[in-house]
Amino acid sequence: MNIFVLMKRTFDTEEKIVVENSRVSDDGVEFIINPYDEFAIEEAIKLKEEHGGEVTVVTVGEEEAEKELRTALAMGADKAYLINNEDVENYDQSSTSEILAAFFKDKEVDIILGGNVSNDNGTGQVGPRLAEKLAIPYVTTIVGLEISDRKATIERDVEGDQETVEVELPVLVTAQQGLNEPRYPSLPGIMKAKKKPLEVLELDDLDLDEDEVEGLTETVDVFLPPEKQAGRILEGEVEEQVAELVKLLRTEAKVI
Amino acid sequence: MDFELSKEQEMTRRMVRAFAENKIKPRTLDIDKKAQFPKDLFDEMGALGLLGLPFPEKYGGSDGDTLTYAIAVEEIGRVCGSTGLSYAAAVSLGASPIYYFGTEEQKQQFLTPLAKGETLGAFGLTEPNAGSDAGGTQTTAKLEGNDYIINGEKCFITNANYASILTVTAVTGKDARGKNMISALLVPADTPGVTIRNAYDKMGVRGSDTGEIFLDNVRVPKENLLGDPEKGFKQFLYTLDGGRISIAALGLGIAQASLERALAYAKERKQFGHPLSTFQAIQFKLADMAMEIELARNMVYKAAWLKDQKKPFTKESAFAKLFATETAFRAANQAIQIHGGNGYMREYEVERYLRDAKLLEIGEGTSEVQRLVIARQLGC
Numbered sequence A: 001m002n003i004f005v006l007m008k009r010t011f012d013t014e015e016k017i018v019v020e021n022s023r024v025s026d027d028g029v030e031f032i033i034n035p036y037d038e039f040a041i042e043e044a045i046k047l048k049e050e051h052g053g054e055v056t057v058v059t060v061g062e063e064e065a066e067k068e069l070r071t072a073l074a075m076g077a078d079k080a081y082l083i084n085n086e087d088v089e090n091y092d093q094s095s096t097s098e099i100l101a102a103f104f105k106d107k108e109v110d111i112i113l114g115g116n117v118s119n120d121n122g123t124g125q126v127g128p129r130l131a132e133k134l135a136i137p138y139v140t141t142i143v144g145l146e147i148s149d150r151k152a153t154i155e156r157d158v159e160g161d162q163e164t165v166e167v168e169l170p171v172l173v174t175a176q177q178g179l180n181e182p183r184y185p186s187l188p189g190i191m192k193a194k195k196k197p198l199e200v201l202e203l204d205d206l207d208l209d210e211d212e213v214e215g216l217t218e219t220v221d222v223f224l225p226p227e228k229q230a231g232r233i234l235e236g237e238v239e240e241q242v243a244e245l246v247k248l249l250r251t252e253a254k255v256i
Numbered sequence B: 001m002d003f004e005l006s007k008e009q010e011m012t013r014r015m016v017r018a019f020a021e022n023k024i025k026p027r028t029l030d031i032d033k034k035a036q037f038p039k040d041l042f043d044e045m046g047a048l049g050l051l052g053l054p055f056p057e058k059y060g061g062s063d064g065d066t067l068t069y070a071i072a073v074e075e076i077g078r079v080c081g082s083t084g085l086s087y088a089a090a091v092s093l094g095a096s097p098i099y100y101f102g103t104e105e106q107k108q109q110f111l112t113p114l115a116k117g118e119t120l121g122a123f124g125l126t127e128p129n130a131g132s133d134a135g136g137t138q139t140t141a142k143l144e145g146n147d148y149i150i151n152g153e154k155c156f157i158t159n160a161n162y163a164s165i166l167t168v169t170a171v172t173g174k175d176a177r178g179k180n181m182i183s184a185l186l187v188p189a190d191t192p193g194v195t196i197r198n199a200y201d202k203m204g205v206r207g208s209d210t211g212e213i214f215l216d217n218v219r220v221p222k223e224n225l226l227g228d229p230e231k232g233f234k235q236f237l238y239t240l241d242g243g244r245i246s247i248a249a250l251g252l253g254i255a256q257a258s259l260e261r262a263l264a265y266a267k268e269r270k271q272f273g274h275p276l277s278t279f280q281a282i283q284f285k286l287a288d289m290a291m292e293i294e295l296a297r298n299m300v301y302k303a304a305w306l307k308d309q310k311k312p313f314t315k316e317s318a319f320a321k322l323f324a325t326e327t328a329f330r331a332a333n334q335a336i337q338i339h340g341g342n343g344y345m346r347e348y349e350v351e352r353y354l355r356d357a358k359l360l361e362i363g364e365g366t367s368e369v370q371r372l373v374i375a376r377q378l379g380c
Helices: A035-051 A061-073 A095-106 A127-134 A186-194 A238-251 B007-033 B037-049 B066-079 B081-101 B102-117 B229-268 B281-310 B313-343 B350-360 B366-376
Strands: A004-006 A009-011 A031-033 A056-059 A079-084 A111-115 A138-148 A149-156 A161-168 A171-175 A198-201 B118-122 B140-144 B146-157 B161-176 B180-188 B193-197 B210-221
Touching: A004 A031, A004 A035, A004 A127, A009 A061, A031 A035, A031 A061, A035 A056, A035 A061, A035 A171, A056 A061, A061 A079, A061 A161, A061 A186, A061 A198, A061 B180, A079 A171, A079 B366, A111 A127, A111 B229, A127 A138, A127 B066, A127 B161, A138 B210, A171 A238, A171 B081, A171 B229, A186 B007, B007 B037, B007 B066, B007 B081, B037 B081, B066 B081, B081 B102, B081 B118, B081 B146, B081 B161, B081 B180, B081 B229, B081 B350, B102 B118, B118 B146, B140 B366, B146 B161, B146 B180, B161 B210, B161 B229, B161 B350, B180 B229, B210 B281, B229 B281, B229 B313, B229 B350, B281 B313, B313 B350, B313 B366
Parallel strands: A004 A056, A004 A111, A056 A079, A079 A198, A111 A171, A138 A171, B118 B161, B140 B161
Antiparallel strands: A009 A031, A138 A149, A149 A161, B140 B146, B146 B210, B161 B180, B193 B210
16 A cells, blocks of 8 residues: 655644744744644554555655654654755745645555644645645545545544545545554664655755745734733622623623 | 764654653652552563663664663653663663673573563672672572572562563682682573562662562573673673663653752742742752753763763763762752752652652662772772
8 A cells, every 4th residue: 555644843732932023933942743643644554554555754844854754754654755845935835735746746646644734834724735636535634544445434523523434545634633642653663764765855856846836825924812811700699790791791702 | 072962862862751751650659659660661661662772683672872771761760760760770780781791592582582571681689798799799609510509699689570580690619819700690580499579668769679589599501601600790890880871861860850840840939929930049059950960961971972882981880870860869859949848748759859869879889889980990
C-alpha cells in the first residue's frame, strides 16, 4: 500500500503566543509535529503494519522541519520529503495545497492522511483542497478506519455524533482526536531514523514558480484576543440571583 | 568545541520526557509512598529500547551513546528518583559489566534479554563488611571440577528482587603476592542456593527495589566467570566509573526538578503583597540553583562524552558524580525552603527530592570516596 502523510511543524501547545510587529514571533519557541498530524502518522504506520507497503511523510515548510520529519521516521515512517517554501512571500493554505498537488502529480497513491486542522492557523483547508485538486474523495475528522479489498470503512466525528462512510481507494482522510494514541518513537527507531531517506525539494524540482503559488488571502492585521475580564459572583437568594442574571444577560451582555 | 546535541540526542530527550511526564509522573507519589517498584513501567521502557540504550543492536540494544543514556537518566530522574535509580542501575550495573567484559556467548545469553528489557540484571558488590572497601569482600567462589561453588552474602543490591541475572563479586583465590583475587561471576537468580530478600525500609528512592542476596553453595559452570579472573578488581572499578555518570545524571534530573518546582512556586506564591520571586533573598537562591545545575550538566555531559570518545574519564566521572549529586541535595533543600511549610508536605514533592537526592551522595561511592578517587587521580 502506498501510504502518504501530510505533516506540519507547529508551535508546541504549551508555548505562549507573542505578537510583535503584527506577526506572531517564533523567537525561542519549541516546535512539535502538529498533534492532529501525529494521529495521521500513527494511523499510517498501523496501516502499514496491517497491510504492508510504505509510509511517506511530506511537509511543506522551512528547513528546520527536518527535525519533525526525523521524528516521524523514528516513529516508523519509511521516507520523508521536505518541500521548501521559504521563497514564497505571501503564503497561505492555497499555496500549500498547490505545492502538494504538484508533488503528488507523479505519485501512486492509495491513501493520504493528514490532520483535521493544524493547531496554529486551524483552517482545516489543506487536506480537502488537495483532494479536490487530485480529484479523489476525502473524508474529514475521522476517528476510525478499516481497509479491506480497496474499500475504506471510516467512522467520522460529526460534532459529537458519529457517521460511518464507505469509500473506494484512493482517498484522502483527515484525523480527529480519538483516532488512536500515537506511539513514542522507540530508541532503535530514533537511531535508525538518521539512515532513512529524507529528500529536500525546491519549488523548481516540482516545476513550480513562486508566483504560481502565491497565497490568495491577505493578512490585514494580527492581534491577540482581549484579556479575559474577571468574572462576577452574584449574591443573595437563588431566585434573586436568577432574576439578576436574566437582567444582566439582557441589559449588559445583550445576548437575550 | 561544540555544545550542540545531535538530532538523535534531542529526539531521545523529547521522547523520554514525554514518556516520563505522561506515564511515570501520575504515579510518582504512589511509587514513593507505597515503596512499590513499578515493574510495568520497566516493561514499557524495555519496549521503547531504553534498557538497551547504550548497547549495540546485535545484542538487542538501541545503539545509542553514553551521552544519550545520561540524558535519558536525567529526564526520568527529573520526574521520579526511584524509577531513575532502578533504570540507571539496570543499565550501568546490571547489563554493562556483561557488555564490557563478557565473552560473545555470555553476551548472547545474558546481555541480550537485559538489553531488550525482557528482564533485569543486578550487580552484587556490596557486602555487610565490604562496600567501597571492595578488598574486604568475604564471598568466596571455589573451583570444583567444572563449577564454581559460591558462598557469601550481599546487601543493598538495587533491583535484586526483580533481577533474573546477578553479577556477583567473590574471592576466587590469591595472586602471586598473596593478595585476594576478586572476580565477577554470572549467577542466574533461580540457581539453587540463591535467596533474595526485600529487607529494607528506605528514607528515599523508596520505589526502587533493594535486596539482600544470600549465596549458599551456589554452583555455576566455570564459563560463568566474567572477564579476566586476575583483573576482576579493575573491571568493577571501570564499571563503577561508568555507573557514576548515570548517578550524576540522576542527580542532575532531581536538581532540575527542584529548580523548576521552586521557580514556579516562587512566581505564584504571594507574601506581603508580592510574589516570592520578587524578593532578593529568594532570587539569590534560585540564581545559585540554576548556576550550579548548569555547571553540573556541563560536567556530566563532558564525562559521558569522554567515555564515548574512549578517553580516560575516571576523574571526570568522579567530578560529575560528586558535584551533580551534592547539587541535587542543595537544590532540593533550597526548594523546600522556598516552599516554606508547604515544602515539608509530601504532596508538594520537593521533600521527596531531598530524600531521593540523599541516596545519591551515598550509593555507588560516597561523596568522600569520590574525593578520594579525585585525589588519587591528582597523584596523591
